[in-house]
Amino acid sequence: MWQNLFQYEFLQNAYLSGILVGFIAPLLGVFIVSKRLALIPDALSHVSLSGVAIATFLISIGILPAAFNPMLLGIVFSVIGAIVLWQLTRQFHNVQEIGIAIVMSLSLGISVIFIALAKGVNLDLTSYLFGSINTISRQDLWIVAILALSTIIFVRLQYRKLFAIVFDEDFIRVRNLRINLVNGTFFVFVGLVVAVSMKIVGVLLISALMTLPVAIAIRLAKSFKQTIVYAVISGEIGVITGLISSYYLNLPSGGTIVVTLVLLLLGVFVWTKMKKIKQKRLTD
Amino acid sequence: MITVKNLTYEIDQQVVLNDINFTIAEGDFAAVIGPNGSGKSTLLKCLLGMNAKYQGSIEYDGLSLTDFLKKEKVGYVAQHSLRYNNSIPVSVQEVIATGCDNLRGNQETITLALGKVGLEGFEKKRLSELSGGQQQRVFIARALAMHPKLLILDEPTVGIDQGRVKEFYELMMRLHREGMTIILVSHDVHLMNTEITKVIAINQGVAFNGNFEEYRRYHANYCECGEV
Ligand SMILES: Nc1ncnc2c1ncn2[C@@H]1O[C@H](COP(=O)(O)OP(=O)(O)OP(=O)(O)O)[C@@H](O)[C@H]1O
Ligand SMILES: [Mg+2]
Numbered sequence: 001m002w003q004n005l006f007q008y009e010f011l012q013n014a015y016l017s018g019i020l021v022g023f024i025a026p027l028l029g030v031f032i033v034s035k036r037l038a039l040i041p042d043a044l045s046h047v048s049l050s051g052v053a054i055a056t057f058l059i060s061i062g063i064l065p066a067a068f069n070p071m072l073l074g075i076v077f078s079v080i081g082a083i084v085l086w087q088l089t090r091q092f093h094n095v096q097e098i099g100i101a102i103v104m105s106l107s108l109g110i111s112v113i114f115i116a117l118a119k120g121v122n123l124d125l126t127s128y129l130f131g132s133i134n135t136i137s138r139q140d141l142w143i144v145a146i147l148a149l150s151t152i153i154f155v156r157l158q159y160r161k162l163f164a165i166v167f168d169e170d171f172i173r174v175r176n177l178r179i180n181l182v183n184g185t186f187f188v189f190v191g192l193v194v195a196v197s198m199k200i201v202g203v204l205l206i207s208a209l210m211t212l213p214v215a216i217a218i219r220l221a222k223s224f225k226q227t228i229v230y231a232v233i234s235g236e237i238g239v240i241t242g243l244i245s246s247y248y249l250n251l252p253s254g255g256t257i258v259v260t261l262v263l264l265l266l267g268v269f270v271w272t273k274m275k276k277i278k279q280k281r282l283t284d
Numbered sequence: 285m286i287t288v289k290n291l292t293y294e295i296d297q298q299v300v301l302n303d304i305n306f307t308i309a310e311g312d313f314a315a316v317i318g319p320n321g322s323g324k325s326t327l328l329k330c331l332l333g334m335n336a337k338y339q340g341s342i343e344y345d346g347l348s349l350t351d352f353l354k355k356e357k358v359g360y361v362a363q364h365s366l367r368y369n370n371s372i373p374v375s376v377q378e379v380i381a382t383g384c385d386n387l388r389g390n391q392e393t394i395t396l397a398l399g400k401v402g403l404e405g406f407e408k409k410r411l412s413e414l415s416g417g418q419q420q421r422v423f424i425a426r427a428l429a430m431h432p433k434l435l436i437l438d439e440p441t442v443g444i445d446q447g448r449v450k451e452f453y454e455l456m457m458r459l460h461r462e463g464m465t466i467i468l469v470s471h472d473v474h475l476m477n478t479e480i481t482k483v484i485a486i487n488q489g490v491a492f493n494g495n496f497e498e499y500r501r502y503h504a505n506y507c508e509c510g511e512v
Contacts, residue, residue, distance in 0.1 A: 034372045160387035167374060167382060174332050174360050175430070176353035177387075222410045223375035 013141045014133040014200075015243055018253070020148040021197045021209070022239030026231040027155060028190055029210035030217070030224075034166045039097065040085055041207035043104040044078050044194040049128060049203045050107040051077030051195075053114035060118040071140075075195040081107070082191030086184060131202030131254035133246070140199065147196055151189050158182050163224055201254040209235060212261040219268050234264055285310040285434065285465055286331065290340035293323075293330055300326050302489040304340070308467065313460045314482040316469045322487040324469045325363050328438050331467070332360055356434065359383070359427030361420075363438035363469070370412045376422055377407040383426035397425040400455060402448065417444040424452070434465045441472065453479075 005011050032040060054077075055070035081103065088099045115125060127135060155162065161182045164172045172179055197206045217230035242257030249256075291304040301323045308314050316324050329335040331342060333349045344352035352358075380397055381389025398406055401421040411419060420443055427435060441449045449472065457479045460466055473480065473496075483499040485492035492502050 160381070163378065164382040164387050167379065170332075170334055170362065171360060171382065171426075173334065174353070174358055176350065218371055218373055221373040222408065223373055224378050227373050 009138065010134055010136070011247075013136040013138060014253075017136050017141050017144040018133060018200055018239045018243050019236065020144050021193070021200050022235040023232055024148050024151045024193055025197060025206070025209040026213035026217075026235035027151065027228060028186075028193055029214045029235075030228050030231050031162055031166050031186065032190065033211055033214040033218075034224075035089075037089060037096075037100075038207070038211050039100045039104070040082075040089075040190065041194050041210045043085060043100045043107075044081050044191055045198060045203040045206045046104050046107040046111070047081035048074040048078035048191075048195040048198055050110040050114070051075070052128060052198075053111040053118070057114040057118040071195070071199070074198060075192065077107075078195035079188055079191040082187040082194075083184065086187035090183075127202075128198060129203050130252055131198070131200050131205065133200055133243070133253045136199055144196055144200075147192055151193065154185065154189060158185075162186060167224075201257060205254040205258050208258045208261065209238070212258065212265060213238065216261070216265050216268050219265075219272050234261065237261075237264060285312070285345060287343045288331075288340070289342075291327075291330060291342065292339040293326055293335060293337075295326075299488060301330070301338070301486075304486065304490055306484050306490060306493050308465065308482065310465055311460075311463060312465055312467075312481045313456070313479050314467045314484060315473045315480050316467060316484050316486065317471065317473060318486045318491070324486060325438055327486065328360075328436055328467070328469065332358070332436065357430050357432040359430045359432030359435045361423050361427050361435075361437040361440045363442075374411045375407070376403070376409050376411055376414070379411055379422055380426045380429050383429035393429050397429040398422075400428055401425045402451060417448065420444055421448070421452075428459075432464070434467070435459065436467045438469045439471070440468070441470065 005015065029041075032038060051074035052070040055064060055068060055073035058064040059066055059068055059070070085100060085103060088103075089096045092099060124132075126132075161172075161177065161179060164177075165179050165183055169179070194206055194210075197209065201209050213231040213234035214227070216234040217227045220230050221227040238257045238261040241260040242253045242255075245251055245256045245260075246253040286308040288304055288306050291301055292299065293301040304327065316327065318324050326335060330338050331349075342349065344356075347355075376398070377389055377394050380394045381387060383397070384390055384393050394407060395404075398404055401424050403418065403421055403425065406414070406418075406422070411422060414422065420440065424437070424440055427437070441452055444452060456466060456468070460479055473483065477496050477500075480496045483492065483494060483496055484490060485499070492499060494502070
């Protein structure tokens with residue numbers, strides 16, 4: 001495998017972009033899950049898919065050139081969707097879950113309609129739904145790399161504000177700190193990361209990469225910072241295992257990543273339970 | 285310091301606060317009392333700008349809340365500080381850091397604030413592993429870490445054991461003597477009567493507004509609104 005990794009550009013693209021997404025998806029995921037917004041990445045991935053479907057339709061009727069990359073419209077849609085969902089969660093606290101569900105089904109409906117309308121253009125739907133890591137180009141890799149770098153810089157610089165918002169937004173408002181810009185930018189980053197990860201893990205599994213590592217981390221961590229560290233480590237374990245097994249066993253990478261993460265979660269669950277039982281025995 | 289004029293607030297077309305008027309001077313220790321559902325928490329949220337769509341006016345030294353907050357710090361302890369997502373690991377010092385300057389937790393401030401609420405050595409503990417009363421005290425410590433000019437607390441002693449409640453009121457009195465303005469929603473006003481400079485009893489509207497002595501006389505006559 002190592003030899004091929006040096007030899008084949010597509011493998012390099014796949015592995016490097018996978019590792020980058022394995023870092024930033026859980027990183028943002030920690031904040032999303034803490035805010036009880038775990039449905040948002042799922043909704044955004046569907047919004048993003050509807051962008052891809054509409055682009056494909058526009059290509060089929062000649063409005064967009066055949067060389068146009070449908071992903072670009074997917075990214076635009078995802079970012080707009082992120083801003084809409086941000087406003088929704090801000091202003092309609094009580095109905096935010098239903099709102100998210102409506103956005104999700106609406107965009108799935110739009111996707112289905114435009115995929116059907118886009119006759120003549122072959123849209124490889126499964127590769128968007130489940131990811132196809134081997135189709136990632138050098139250009140895609142660059143996009144992922146720049147996004148990863150800016151996500152990490154953003155979180156690093158705004159970490160304290162992001163944490164304060166996630167933990168207790170009311171309190172932080174009374175401190176008169178400007179949080180709207182940080183909050184909005186965060187949602188835009190989520191939109192970007194979801195859209196860009198689509199090719200790597202697929203529409204149906206991207207939210208898993210944002211939430212499963214967090215589910216693992218919260219069983220182990222004692223602080224928010226630790227949660228982030230454990231979530232990123234779990235994300236990378238999932239991605240790297242997924243990539244390796246897809247190489248040797250020829251399994252779809254998105255699926256193996258998610259299954260690995262669930263197994264890891266189970267393992268951690270059993271381990272922490274056993275530790276607790278042991279502790280109890282010691283104290284009894 | 286605070287002037288509230290003709291404050292009316294509705295939720296879903298239902299009047300929750302009806303034409304509230306009162307003032308709180310700098311250095312006051314004000315107790316807001318009233319039965320469940322009378323609008324105490326709603327009133328505090330109006331004061332703090334969380335309920336923005338009210339009628340009437342609320343002024344801080346003649347300024348809007350936003351302008352006032354540019355100059356002064358206001359600390360807040362919410363009624364159910366346990367609204368946060370308890371499954372997420374957060375350490376005690378991370379919580380208190382959100383009350384420190386620039387959100388940057390400085391070790392000295394954190395230790396000092398924890399000491400004030402009797403939680404020495406709890407810095408590294410996970411918040412969800414603390415009892416409800418201990419958690420409540422962490423939130424009080426966070427507000428204290430701000431060194432606020434005005435401290436607003438919504439039933440801060442709920443869930444705290446009796447010994448600690450006494451300690452808590454002693455702390456409040458000390459802070460008050462040091463010059464802090466305090467607004468406290470509470471049902472156990474009797475525990476700190478000597479210190480209270482103002483009692484505001486509400487039940488949609490203001491049922492009573494005066495000092496503690498006047499309140500005692502008022503309360504002896506009509507027993508229906510306060511719960512002292
Ligand atoms: N989000 C809401 N939606 C609808 N009604 C609300 C909402 N929040 C408060 N209310 C209503 O407003 C009224 C005042 O509520 P509030 O929480 O201010 O009372 P309170 O005096 O703080 O009561 P308690 O002593 O129980 O804390 C209540 O009748 C309540 O039903
Ligand atoms: Mg209340």
